[in-house]
Amino acid sequence: MPEKACKLCRRIVKGNICPACKTTELSKNWKGILVVVDPESEIAKVAGIAAPGRYAVKVK
Numbered sequence: 001m002p003e004k005a006c007k008l009c010r011r012i013v014k015g016n017i018c019p020a021c022k023t024t025e026l027s028k029n030w031k032g033i034l035v036v037v038d039p040e041s042e043i044a045k046v047a048g049i050a051a052p053g054r055y056a057v058k059v060k
Helices: 042-047
Strands: 004-006 030-036 053-059
Touching: 004 053, 030 042
Parallel strands: none
Antiparallel strands: 030 053
16 A cells, blocks of 8 residues: 555555544655654754654645
8 A cells, every 4th residue: 555645734644544633635646755753853843743753745
């Protein structure tokens, strides 16, 4: 099963439901991966990410 990215929070998921925001609005069309370990880092803050995980940089 190909990985998809949530259109709302950009989290990369393998199923059909985003575990973070519980939506089914997922896209197979995404680019780039941002792995957030520390949500307090400057990069996470600039990207608007508040939880650790794998996120897509761009979701179409």
